[in-house]
Amino acid sequence: MSTLSLTVLHTKYNLIETARVPIAIISALAFPTLALLFFVVPQQVVAGNALYATQAVISLAVFAVMSNALFSFGLTISENREKPWDPYLRTLPAPGIARVLAQIFATGTLGLAAIIPVIVVGGLFTAAEASPPRVLAGFIALAVSSLPFMLIGICIGYSMPSKAAIAVVQIVMFGMAFAGGLFLPPMLFADWLNTLSKFMPSRQARELVIWAVQGGQLEWWVWVGILVWTVVGFAGALLLFRRDEGRRYH
Amino acid sequence: MSTLAQLHRVTRRFGDVVAVDDVTLTIEAGSMVGLLGPNGAGKTSLISLINGLRRPTTGTVTLLGRSPQDVRSRQSLGSTPQETALPPTLKVGEVIDFVGRHFEDRQPTEALAEEFGLTTLLGRQTGALSGGQKRRLSVALAFVGRPKLVLLDEPTTGLDIDGRHALWAAVRRQHEAGATVVVTSHYLEEIEALAERVVVMEGGRVIADDSLQAIVGQVGVRQIRLRTPEVAAVSALPGVARAETAGEGADAAGLVLYAADSDQLIRELVRSGLPFADLAVRGATLEEAFLTLTDSGRAHSSRAASVEADAASAPYATEVSR
Known part of the structure; x- marks a missing residue:
């Protein structure tokens, strides 16, 4: 069986399993939208300004994609490694890369679906604006920039038990959200924090999507950073997957 | 092949x-x-x-x-x-x-x-x-x-x-x-x-x-349980592959014996005239059969001795799985 057809097969069943527990999908879809309604819409300074409102919507979209990727990869993988179904799947003739790719596609599909209500609410209740081709470009940029988060999630999932993964995912998620300027815009940052921020995949993701939607200059460190995080994350994920033998007891 | x-x-x-x-x-x-x-x-x-x-x-x-x-x-x-x-x-x-x-x-x-x-x-x-x-x-x-x-x-x-x-x-x-x-x-x-x-x-x-x-x-071994005041003598009967004492009674200790041919052992027991009570015979579990297989060199040991032997020969204690 080809790696491609096995990837499609695993993606399909991954999504079927998730869809059979609808609450998982509903919460993933609702959370970013609620955050937008509570934290951005009531602030007229931001919500009334087209530039700021669009950037706020983009930051929350990046945050949604990031938390979705970190949680669903970090937690799902570490939980699955503790269940006996996962070791069974490893005895099937599917290469590691097919299962890693399937997890990326399945979570990516859900993550992008979670962004749609954010854009609808942002378009209806704030001054955020973008032409349809720009929105499409933004989606593509989101998909590209979410790769490092998924791969970091995979690395967390394969390197620790689920109880540790919950804590680590939360620290990584909030750390990256603050340092990446997703909660507070980087223009408010001190110089040293701004420099640190440029190394964060969250900041790079934010800048890439803003560039795709609003245009302007794309700094070199944005795409180089995303590329480096993706390559390092992919290598780490593949290494940890191959080395993994399920949970170890001593 | x-x-x-x-x-x-x-x-x-x-x-x-x-x-x-x-x-x-x-x-x-x-x-x-x-x-x-x-x-x-x-x-x-x-x-x-x-x-x-x-x-x-x-x-x-x-x-x-x-x-x-x-x-x-x-x-x-x-x-x-x-x-x-x-x-x-x-x-x-x-x-x-x-x-x-x-x-x-x-x-x-x-x-x-x-x-x-x-x-x-x-x-x-x-x-x-x-x-x-x-x-x-x-x-x-x-x-x-x-x-x-x-x-x-x-x-x-x-x-x-x-x-x-x-x-x-x-x-x-x-x-x-x-x-x-x-x-x-x-x-x-x-x-x-x-x-x-x-x-x-x-x-x-x-x-x-x-x-x-x-x-x-x-591994076809059978287990015989009984109570007797003459533990040593009963344990020494011919055909006993392994013996363990199982708790002390007021006048007689419980004894568990393993033997390949339980019928023959019981005939020997009756013929010996040794006192016993509460006789019960059943097929041994696989664990018991294995202990008998690996223990045959140490037959007639008391329970304490067999526990010691197990500890020495058994670093496999825990099931290691997911």
């Missing part, structure tokens, strides 16, 4: 525990091998080395001429998930399809369902199945890809007698259709029903590897 799987001087450690200890084993095509041993003997660890889930600490494992980690070698391998493992939200038909689509030459879902009595359950979510139905599905999954080698780890644990016999019959039909089967169990009955060759493991080592008949002859 060609070789399907080979282990050469394989040792697997988990921290301080040696789960598999210097095992060399060859599985030939067309055979039906029973892997027999008490809990914690290393059977599951051995299986996980053959199916590629774990790597040996030292030694080499080959599966169809390749490493078990090589995807191509697993194309001809069938194994079973634990019944608690089935994803509860997927339907029976979906699980069979999902697993089947990994294989180039798969059995059609309907035919497999028919063979394992799952036809009426295909539309049911696996979370709604009974324990026996889950077991049948788990075992069926091992055969969906028409594998050359099938590894069945405790296939009928938790099944009632009818379910067990139906599953054995299905496994035998698959074997006759060409599959080589390795089945682990700690039930002698299961091994007797399925295996032609029996490998006995204890403490991570292979302690016997022979035809079914030869092995059954060695």
Whole structure:
């Protein structure tokens, strides 16, 4: 069986399993939208300004994609490694890369679906604006920039038990959200924090999507950073997957 | 006959525990091998080395001429998930399809369902199945890809007698259709029903590897319980393979004896005129039979001595699995 057809097969069943527990999908879809309604819409300074409102919507979209990727990869993988179904799947003739790719596609599909209500609410209740081709470009940029988060999630999932993964995912998620300027815009940052921020995949993701939607200059460190995080994350994920033998007891 | 799987001087450690200890084993095509041993003997660890889930600490494992980690070698391998493992939200038909689509030459879902009595359950979510139905599905999954080698780890644990016999019959039909089967169990009955060759493991080592008949002859031991004030004299009767005291009574100690021929031992006991009460005879469990096998050099020991001996000879204490 080809790696491609096995990837499609695993993606399909991954999504079927998730869809059979609808609450998982509903919460993933609702959370970013609620955050937008509570934290951005009531602030007229931001919500009334087209530039700021669009950037706020983009930051929350990046945050949604990031938390979705970190949680669903970090937690799902570490939980699955503790269940006996996962070791069974490893005895099937599917290469590691097919299962890693399937997890990326399945979570990516859900993550992008979670962004749609954010854009609808942002378009209806704030001054955020973008032409349809720009929105499409933004989606593509989101998909590209979410790769490092998924791969970091995979690395967390394969390197620790689920109880540790919950804590680590939360620290990584909030750390990256603050340092990446997703909660507070980087223009408010001190110089040293701004420099640190440029190394964060969250900041790079934010800048890439803003560039795709609003245009302007794309700094070199944005795409180089995303590329480096993706390559390092992919290598780490593949290494940890191959080395993994399920949970170890001593 | 060609070789399907080979282990050469394989040792697997988990921290301080040696789960598999210097095992060399060859599985030939067309055979039906029973892997027999008490809990914690290393059977599951051995299986996980053959199916590629774990790597040996030292030694080499080959599966169809390749490493078990090589995807191509697993194309001809069938194994079973634990019944608690089935994803509860997927339907029976979906699980069979999902697993089947990994294989180039798969059995059609309907035919497999028919063979394992799952036809009426295909539309049911696996979370709604009974324990026996889950077991049948788990075992069926091992055969969906028409594998050359099938590894069945405790296939009928938790099944009632009818379910067990139906599953054995299905496994035998698959074997006759060409599959080589390795089945682990700690039930002698299961091994007797399925295996032609029996490998006995204890403490991570292979302690016997022979035809079914030869092995059954060695482990067919019976247990005799009684109470007597003359512990030493009764324990010294001819035919006693092993003796343990079991608690002190007011006037007589409880005694547990193991013997290959319990009828002959009881005749000896009566003839000796030694006082006894509360006589009971039953078949020994496999664990008891193994202890007798490995203990035969230390026959007639008291319970304290045998506990000491166990501690010295048994670094295998914990079952190492997921």
